[in-house]
Amino acid sequence: MFPHEEELIKERLGREPNEVEKAMLEVMWSEHASYKSSRKWLKLLPTKNDHVILGPGEDAGVVKFDESTAIVVGIESHNHPSAVEPYGGAATGVGGIVRDILCMGARPIALLDPIRFGPLEKERNRYLFEYVVKGIADYGNRIGVPTVGGETEFDESLDNYTLVNVACIGLMKPEELVHSYVEESGLLLVLVGNKTGRDGIHGVTFASEELSENAEEEDRSAVQIPDPFTEKLLIEATLEALATGKVKALKDLGGGGLTCASSEMAGKKGFGAIIYADRVPQREPNMNPMEIMISESQERMLFAVRKEDVNEIGKIFEKYDLEWTVVGETIEEPRYIVYWNDEKIADLPIDLLADVPIIEWEAKPYDIEKDVQTPELSVEEALLEVLSSPNIISKAWIWQQYDHEVQGRTVLKPGLDATVLKINDEYGLAFVSDGNPSYSHLNPHYGAMSAVAEVVRNLASVGARPLALVDNLNFASPERPEVYWSFIETIKGLADAAKAFGLAYVSGNVSFYNEVGNKSIKPTPVVAGLGKVKLENITTMGFKDEGDLIAVVGITKKELGGSEFYRIFGIKEGIAPRVDLEREKRNVEGILKAIELKLVKAVHDVSKGGLAIALIEMAIAGNKGFEVDIEKVPAEGGLSPLEVLFSESHGRFLISFEEKNLEKIKAIFDEFAVIGRVAEKVLIFNHKNKEAINLDLRQVKALYNSLPSLLGE
Amino acid sequence: MPKFAVIVFPGTNCDFETVEAIRKAGGKVERVWYKSSLKDFDGVVLPGGFSYADYLRAGAISARAEIMEEVKVLANDGKPILGICNGFQVLTESGLLPGALRPNKVPRFLCKWVYLKVSDTQTAFTQFYEEGEVIRMPIAHAEGNYYANDLNKVKIAFQYSDENGNITNDVNPNGSLLNIAGISNEKGNILGMMPHPERASDRWLGSEDGLKVFKSIVEYVKR
Numbered sequence: 032m033f034p035h036e037e038e039l040i041k042e043r044l045g046r047e048p049n050e051v052e053k054a055m056l057e058v059m060w061s062e063h064a065s066y067k068s069s070r071k072w073l074k075l076l077p078t079k080n081d082h083v084i085l086g087p088g089e090d091a092g093v094v095k096f097d098e099s100t101a102i103v104v105g106i107e108s109h110n111h112p113s114a115v116e117p118y119g120g121a122a123t124g125v126g127g128i129v130r131d132i133l134c135m136g137a138r139p140i141a142l143l144d145p146i147r148f149g150p151l152e153k154e155r156n157r158y159l160f161e162y163v164v165k166g167i168a169d170y171g172n173r174i175g176v177p178t179v180g181g182e183t184e185f186d187e188s189l190d191n192y193t194l195v196n197v198a199c200i201g202l203m204k205p206e207e208l209v210h211s212y213v214e215e216s217g218l219l220l221v222l223v224g225n226k227t228g229r230d231g232i233h234g235v236t237f238a239s240e241e242l243s244e245n246a247e248e249e250d251r252s253a254v255q256i257p258d259p260f261t262e263k264l265l266i267e268a269t270l271e272a273l274a275t276g277k278v279k280a281l282k283d284l285g286g287g288g289l290t291c292a293s294s295e296m297a298g299k300k301g302f303g304a305i306i307y308a309d310r311v312p313q314r315e316p317n318m319n320p321m322e323i324m325i326s327e328s329q330e331r332m333l334f335a336v337r338k339e340d341v342n343e344i345g346k347i348f349e350k351y352d353l354e355w356t357v358v359g360e361t362i363e364e365p366r367y368i369v370y371w372n373d374e375k376i377a378d379l380p381i382d383l384l385a386d387v388p389i390i391e392w393e394a395k396p397y398d399i400e401k402d403v404q405t406p407e408l409s410v411e412e413a414l415l416e417v418l419s420s421p422n423i424i425s426k427a428w429i430w431q432q433y434d435h436e437v438q439g440r441t442v443l444k445p446g447l448d449a450t451v452l453k454i455n456d457e458y459g460l461a462f463v464s465d466g467n468p469s470y471s472h473l474n475p476h477y478g479a480m481s482a483v484a485e486v487v488r489n490l491a492s493v494g495a496r497p498l499a500l501v502d503n504l505n506f507a508s509p510e511r512p513e514v515y516w517s518f519i520e521t522i523k524g525l526a527d528a529a530k531a532f533g534l535a536y537v538s539g540n541v542s543f544y545n546e547v548g549n550k551s552i553k554p555t556p557v558v559a560g561l562g563k564v565k566l567e568n569i570t571t572m573g574f575k576d577e578g579d580l581i582a583v584v585g586i587t588k589k590e591l592g593g594s595e596f597y598r599i600f601g602i603k604e605g606i607a608p609r610v611d612l613e614r615e616k617r618n619v620e621g622i623l624k625a626i627e628l629k630l631v632k633a634v635h636d637v638s639k640g641g642l643a644i645a646l647i648e649m650a651i652a653g654n655k656g657f658e659v660d661i662e663k664v665p666a667e668g669g670l671s672p673l674e675v676l677f678s679e680s681h682g683r684f685l686i687s688f689e690e691k692n693l694e695k696i697k698a699i700f701d702e703f704a705v706i707g708r709v710a711e712k713v714l715i716f717n718h719k720n721k722e723a724i725n726l727d728l729r730q731v732k733a734l735y736n737s738l739p740s741l742l743g744e
Numbered sequence: 745m746p747k748f749a750v751i752v753f754p755g756t757n758c759d760f761e762t763v764e765a766i767r768k769a770g771g772k773v774e775r776v777w778y779k780s781s782l783k784d785f786d787g788v789v790l791p792g793g794f795s796y797a798d799y800l801r802a803g804a805i806s807a808r809a810e811i812m813e814e815v816k817v818l819a820n821d822g823k824p825i826l827g828i829c830n831g832f833q834v835l836t837e838s839g840l841l842p843g844a845l846r847p848n849k850v851p852r853f854l855c856k857w858v859y860l861k862v863s864d865t866q867t868a869f870t871q872f873y874e875e876g877e878v879i880r881m882p883i884a885h886a887e888g889n890y891y892a893n894d895l896n897k898v899k900i901a902f903q904y905s906d907e908n909g910n911i912t913n914d915v916n917p918n919g920s921l922l923n924i925a926g927i928s929n930e931k932g933n934i935l936g937m938m939p940h941p942e943r944a945s946d947r948w949l950g951s952e953d954g955l956k957v958f959k960s961i962v963e964y965v966k967r
Contacts, residue, residue: 168853172884173794175757260797263755350777352754434855434884436943437792439761444950453948566948744850 092537120168122257129285137201144181149190173259178433196326212299228314231327422566461495469593479524486560495562507551585683596677659707752962757793769958790831803833832936843892849919870935879953902926
């Protein structure tokens with residue numbers, strides 16, 4: 032808390048808060064809980080359209096899939112805890128978002144994990160990477176929620192740090208929606224699940240500051256302990272309790288613990304609450320009331336139920352051997368009162384906890400984009416280098432540790448443009464996440480737009496029409512003027528791009544103060560998107576049949592700033608690829624039309640690594656080769672072959688199709704050119720009638736599957 | 745009509761889709777919480793998941809639950825008992841099948857699609873397969889490395905193979921003895937398997953090869 036905030040609290044309260052009150056206020060007024068530095072700007076994001084049942088404001092957003100099906104979606108970050116204790120940090124991140132989905136009334140059905148690390152050459156980065164993956168796997172697998180995708184990136188700027196985001200979706204009927212706030216007094220507040228311990232004390236406050244160099248020793252106690260076994264029981268018990276129709280409000284205990292959950296539940300519609308802190312089951316002896324009120328121990332939920340229903344609900348928890356305790360009640364008067372034994376130890380106006388004034392930091396624009404010369408290299412050498420990059424190679428090592436099949440819905444598996452989950456016999460839900468911090472670093476506005484555009488392209492590539500978005504904004508300290516400016520630019524970019532596609536953000540998360548050793552991370556907006564696809568239209572990126580034509584949709588420009596090619600060859604400057612929203616929309620619409628008319632056999636979005644990598648990914652996925660002519664790629668601005676192959680211009684797709692459909696496909700697209708054909712097991716790039724590259728599919732596959740060997744296996 | 749029980753232990757997580765697959769195969773089925781009784785049932789499926797979070801050893805605590813005594817009675821009566829993944833681990837831990845499921849040769853969780861060769865069609869679970877048929881389903885486990893001192897008392901039902909039915913080391917995902925993916929008792933009414941047939945019972949999910957396991961037990965209990 033800042034000094035001016037302490038003054039303001041004193042003024043509003045008319046006295047100095049006591050120690051317990053101060054601890055609760057500190058948690059609620061933290062950046063992580065209050066969004067005080069971001070709230071003003073988040074209002075710029077579009078949050079409503081016909082698909083949205085419930086936008087931002089509660090634990091997760093709700094989207095209409097069809098008349099009888101709603102999808103709940105949310106995204107969370109667990110960056111600070113994961114950087115200190117990767118296994119527990121990543122695992123409890125999964126647990127938290129799963130409870131956010133659950134407390135809206137939905138069964139959690141899938142997780143996505145966008146995760147980012149420093150270079151794998153360093154031992155500590157490998158340790159962070161391997162244990163984050165293990166934490167996600169052990170937790171997600173044990174609770175029976177499939178982890179179906181995500182993205183993984185490695186970058187020098189994240190040395191000794193990690194960004195661990197996690198998105199979750201849930202499935203329910205629209206009428207099953209349960210709110211996180213009460214609308215009556217006299218309800219009992221029932222705490223269910225794990226006992227409360229000393230873990231995660233001041234977790235949100237810790238997540239609202241930069242990590243010190245000694246964080247690993249100093250901040251362990253702020254990281255929570257994962258218990259997926261209890262979480263699984265909590266999922267089943269909660270769904271069973273909700274089915275009684277007698278739960279009036281439900282909230283999970285996450286950041287800010289009992290204080291946050293109970294004060295928000297009671298206060299949102301103007302009611303108050305009394306909490307009897309001594310009744311909270313304690314994991315450790317001699318915990319004091321302050322610890323109990325702000326502990327972030329995991330796997331706990333808070334139910335509001337009428338007195339006459341509490342035993343019926345309680346029996347359900349007992350069936351699952353879950354401890355349940357009435358810890359408080361809602362009251363008419365809008366106050367937040369805490370008792371310890373019979374002594375009143377806190378008494379605050381409830382809105383003092385929630386009503387945190389906005390902070391607007393100084394924002395200072397910067398412009399670091401400048402055009403640079405692309406180095407002269409042999410195309411083959413460049414291709415092999417880019418192909419071997421940890422950012423490009425197969426992530427099967429990761430997602431094979433995740434049970435991505437449990438619950439029996441996974442139609443399209445991880446490793447493709449988007450995952451598809453079967454929702455009913457006719458339709459599936461496509462789910463994907465993207466973020467491009469290296470573009471955002473050069474130009475936060477276009478970087479943000481690119482994340483949205485890529486999500487939409489990924490959805491379209493599998494045949495899905497986009498439904499809704501969620502955003503997770505990972506930034507350094509907002510107190511740095513350049514960072515704050517990049518944050519505002521990011522939001523504007525996210526807003527512009529979503530509006531162009533007619534999409535809304537239904538939930539989101541902001542994580543500031545991501546720095547270690549006084550070094551800022553790159554602006555890292557991560558966007559996850561949902562789409563709806565007819566099962567029979569689902570399309571994959573793999574080449575299907577020898578002789579099929581390969582075409583590129585879109586225009587390739589000299590846009591290599593932030594590209595994987597530049598990164599590998601140590602070029603930090605450049606101009607970030609621009610996003611032309613009209614072009615994106617046109618080409619996405621064309622792709623969807625071509626898929627729906629069943630004219631194409633394979634579709635793939637062109638992104639990291641450019642056309643060269645996109646072609647290789649299609650070859651590997653389909654176990655086929657190709658022969659293409661580099662100079663046939665429609666390009667603007669006099670590009671060298673290297674630049675054509677590795678430019679990361681947006682708005683592009685690669686497709687393959689039977690020759691007989693050529694005229695019909697041509698008629699769909701303005702920007703379109705056939706560049707070659709699907710071949711047997713060789714990969715040939717021609718330039719001016721000469722073979723510039725000739726690779727064997729087996730050799731390429733070996734490189735593509737080299738992640739285990741990079742980890743020393 | 746005969747009825748199946750899909751037993752749900754704390755931490756079981758493949759119960760819903762297993763129920764779904766049995767229904768699709770034409771069977772009558774209920775999810776049965778482990779504290780309940782099995783007296784009205786004619787067959788049992790122990791589904792996959794992490795019962796008791798794999799504490800102690802995978803399947804070890806569930807194997808000692810009271811309901812397993814009832815499972816043994818049904819097994820002795822010749823009723824079909826199917827253990828999938830964690831359910832297989834429960835069957836070996838409870839002594840209903842011999843042997844043990846050790847940690848995978850690469851000791852971590854592995855979720856991937858595999859090919860299986862059907863090695864025995866004379867069981868309650870495999871009667872609709874052809875001898876030597878190659879089928880496809882996913883595995884998802886960290887302890888699936890089957891080992892037994894003595895294979896005289898069991899019949900091998902499924903073995904990891906390549907797509908042509910060749911049983912080689914390369915295609916053994918977990919290091920199991922003789923590429924064993926599933927075994928049954930001599931009578932052929934108790935079967936444990938690591939792969940998930942319920943995840944291969946819908947054409948949209950990649951394969952319907954697993955459905956025959958459920959069709960087979962549904963048919964078996966009718967007799």
